[in-house]
Amino acid sequence: MRVIFCSLLILVITLFAGDARSEKVPKQVTLWTYYDFKPFLDDTFENGLIHDFAELLTSHSNEEYAFHVEYLPRKRIDLKLASNQLGMVALVNPQWFPEQYIASSSLLVGYDVIISPKVQTITVNKLKNISNANYIGVVGHEYPMIKTATYKENISRIDVSSMLSLFTLIEKQRADFSIVPGLVAKYFQSTNDFSHSVHFEVLSKEQYYRCLLMNDMHIFLKKYVDEIVEKTEFIQEWNAILKTYNIKGLSAI
Secondary structure, three states, X not given: OHHHHHHHHHHHHHHHHHHHHHXXXXXXXXXXXXXXXXXXXXXXXXXXXXXXXXXXXXXXXOOOEEEEEEXXXXXXXXXXXXXXXXXXXXXXXXXXXXXXXXXXXXXXXXXXXXXXXXXXXXXXXXXXXXXXXXXXXXXXXXXXXXXXXXXXXXXXXXXXXXHHHHHHHHHOOOOOEEEEEHHHHHHHHHHOOHHHOEEEEEOOOOOEEEEEEEOHHHXXXXXXXXXHXXXXXXXXXXXXXXHHOOOHHHEXX
């Protein structure tokens, strides 16, 4: 009797072990971002557009990959990107990075917007001859334009801790102007009702595209992701996500 019981026990253990071995274990892929403001990430860094995108990618990957989000400063992302870690920089313009990296299909349309108080607007034309102005930015972020020879002698920079604070100080006329990504402008214009007190003007007709950027050793991942984002069902769900952030018109797929 004991022999029969032991034999059955061994058989059950073997069957369960076989089932465990047959289960797929998705490869973990990190989506890095240095955007610490809405709509990319919320104040907790646990939600936001990039998290929604990661969940959408995972749901369409047939358990081959599981995507998760990690916030890092730009310099640390540069190090991660240069390593062999399986990861991608989320929703960036490839032109902001060295040429050796490869980009996915375009996901979002990008452009820049000047924001200033409505009572004292700064337009594109005024920007060309600006002097003694206060530029407001988010601490830790680079703004190459105000470092150029044309502007560095005429503009002083103020830093704040968040994008919401940036818009609020513009609204209160505590700063003269800032330049923000178009999708950020569109999000804050619609969700916080800044359109009554803040002037929004597109900086240039030139547009760029936001993609996923990765090391060229992960070309297989690029091909896999490109196949996913070109599917009709994915595109519909992506547009539905963008609609919740009031940026549906900026989809590039």
